[in-house]
Amino acid sequence: MFLLLLTALVCGEPHVQPSTAGLSPELRALLLEEMKLLEQSVNRIPGLLARGALHPVAVEAHRMQDSFVLKQKLNDAQRAELHEKLPAGFIERDQRFHALAGRLHDAALAGDAELSAVFFGRLVESCIGCHADYAGKRFAALKTEAETSHHH
Ligand code: HEC
Numbered sequence: 001m002f003l004l005l006l007t008a009l010v011c012g013e014p015h016v017q018p019s020t021a022g023l024s025p026e027l028r029a030l031l032l033e034e035m036k037l038l039e040q041s042v043n044r045i046p047g048l049l050a051r052g053a054l055h056p057v058a059v060e061a062h063r064m065q066d067s068f069v070l071k072q073k074l075n076d077a078q079r080a081e082l083h084e085k086l087p088a089g090f091i092e093r094d095q096r097f098h099a100l101a102g103r104l105h106d107a108a109l110a111g112d113a114e115l116s117a118v119f120f121g122r123l124v125e126s127c128i129g130c131h132a133d134y135a136g137k138r139f140a141a142l143k144t145e146a147e148t149s150h151h152h
Contacts, residue, residue, distance in 0.1 A: 020134065022085045027078050037067050042124065049117055054108040057116055061105035064123075065098055086134075093130040100126055 020028050041060040048057045074082070083091070104119040128142060136143035 020086070021137070024078075024081060027074075027081055030073055030078075034067055038064055038127070041067075042127070045120055049113065049120065052113055054111055054113060054116060057120075058105050058108035061101050061108060065101040065105060090130070090134055093126065093133070097123070097126040097130065 020031055023031070041064045045057055045060055048054075048060070100119055100123045104116060104123055107115040107119050131139045132142040132144040
């Protein structure tokens with residue numbers, strides 16, 4: 001309570017952190033739909049890697065790479081909304097995530113189990129990084145400075 005008061009005093013005005021909260025319900029629903037698909041793949045991959053089932057890993061990675069529901073299902077207005085409401089940093093994180101999914105796919109397809117595990121680790125780090133910056137409300141344990149910092 002005291003902290004809240006203090007924050008209010010120091011900041012003077014409430015600051016609005018760019019987040020998915022500002023998206024239209026339709027667009028946010030698409031994003032959450034994508035997230036659920038990503039989670040399914042991320043849950044499957046460790047067991048597949050452990051068994052050396054690299055082809056199925058490549059299939060899951062490809063699914064994630066393509067998963068951008070947003071890419072496939074967005075109409076022009078929604079695409080514009082996405083770029084308007086989400087900061088460039090979000091788009092960059094998303095691009096990095098998709099690039100890593102691509103590298104995981106390639107490593108798995110090439111039959112390199114060790115490299116696949118490395119890229120899988122980086123991929124999960126990229127989930128964490130984006131959630132830390134843009135979904136701190138949902139995943140409070142991940143919250144970073146980026147989300148708590150103030151814009152004056
Ligand atoms: C570019 C940013 C970004 C990346 C990368 C990202 N997420 Fe998310 N994710 C979000 C945001 C933002 C939310 C919160 C959306 C909201 O609640 O409005 C979210 C929410 C979720 C949710 C909750 C969905 C629900 O039903 O409410 C899950 C599960 C999830 N992400 C899984 C993942 C996994 C697994 C990965 C990595 C493979 C990942 N995400 C990568 C931005 C990202």
